[in-house]
Amino acid sequence: MFCTVPRNHAVRTAQAPEAEVWRLIRAVSHTPDAMAACHQIAVDSGLPLAPLRALLVLPLDEPVTMRELARRLGCDNSYVTSLVDALEKRGLAGREQHPTDRRVKVIVLTGQGRDLAERAQIADAAAPAVFDRLTEQELVTLRDLLAKLLP
Amino acid sequence: MFCTVPRNHAVRTAQAPEAEVWRLIRAVSHTPDAMAACHQIAVDSGLPLAPLRALLVLPLDEPVTMRELARRLGCDNSYVTSLVDALEKRGLAGREQHPTDRRVKVIVLTGQGRDLAERAQIADAAAPAVFDRLTEQELVTLRDLLAKLLP
C-alpha cells in the first residue's frame, strides 16, 4: 500500500474547517463564469486554448525569447515551437533573430496579436460577476486572509 | 472585432479590489501543493489522471450508470467508455447490467477500486498545509465570505 491515511478519515477531513474552506476556494475558482470569457475568445478567434494561454503570459510591449516563454508556461522548449507556429500561422506573432546571440529567437507580437493578447489578458484577469455580492470591506478582509496563504 | 472592452482598461481592472481577490483565489487554488497528492497517487498506482478523476466522483458504496458518470465529469458518453475500460483493465471496476433497463450498464467498483477511490478522495479533499497559518476564527471568516460567492 502506498498511502497510510487511516480508514474512516474521509468524513473527519471533509468536516475540518480548513477542508471546508479549501472546498469553497476550489468551487469559486471553478465557477463556469471563471473561464468562460477566455473560452469565448478562443472560440471567436479560432485560436486553440493552448496558444491562447501563451498570449496570456506574453508581455504586450516587450519581446521575449522562446526559452523565456517555455519558462513562463512551465512547459518544454519543443512545445513552445508548436505554440509559436500556431500564432505565426494566424499572423499573431513572428520570430526574429536575437541581436547578439544568433542561437536565440525572440517572439514579436504583430498588431493583431497584441490586440488579441490584450483582450485575452483583460478577460482573464476580470473577476466573475458574483464578486459584486461582497462589500468593499469584505473584499479587503478576504484579500488579507487569502494573502496569508501565499508565500 | 469581437470584444468591446475599451483600451487601457487592463490596469484599472487589475487594480480593482475584486480583481485582486480573484487573482489570489486562483493563486491559492493552484498551489503546487494542491494537486500534488492526487498526482502522487496517479504515479504510485500507475493509473493515468483521467480515470483517476473518475474515481474521485464515483460514490464509494453505490453503483452508478455510465451516463451518470458522464454527467458528473461533464464529458461525453463515449469518453466514459474509455475511462471505464481503463479502470476495468486494472481490476478497479466492472460493468453490470442494470436490473430493469437492459440498455443501461452500472459501474461497480472492485474492492481494490474502492480502496484506491477512497484514498484518492481523501487526498483530493485535504487542504494544503498552508492553511495551518490561519486561526480557527480566520477560517470561519474566510468560509463565510467565500460562501457568499456561491449560488
Place this chain on the structure above:
DNA sequence: TATTGTTATACTCTATAACTATA
C-alpha cells in the same frame, strides 16, 4: 422514435529524444 452505450476516428495538449546551428 428516442436513448444507452460502443466503435472508429480525429484533434488538442504535451513530453522525450535526436538533431542542427551557434556559442
Place this chain on the structure above:
DNA sequence: TATAGTTATAGAGTATAACAATA
C-alpha cells in the same frame, strides 16, 4: 562542450459521428 530551438514521434485527454441494442 553546452545551449537554443526544431523535428519526429508518441501518448494522454477528449469530442463527433455512425452504429447496435433496447426501450
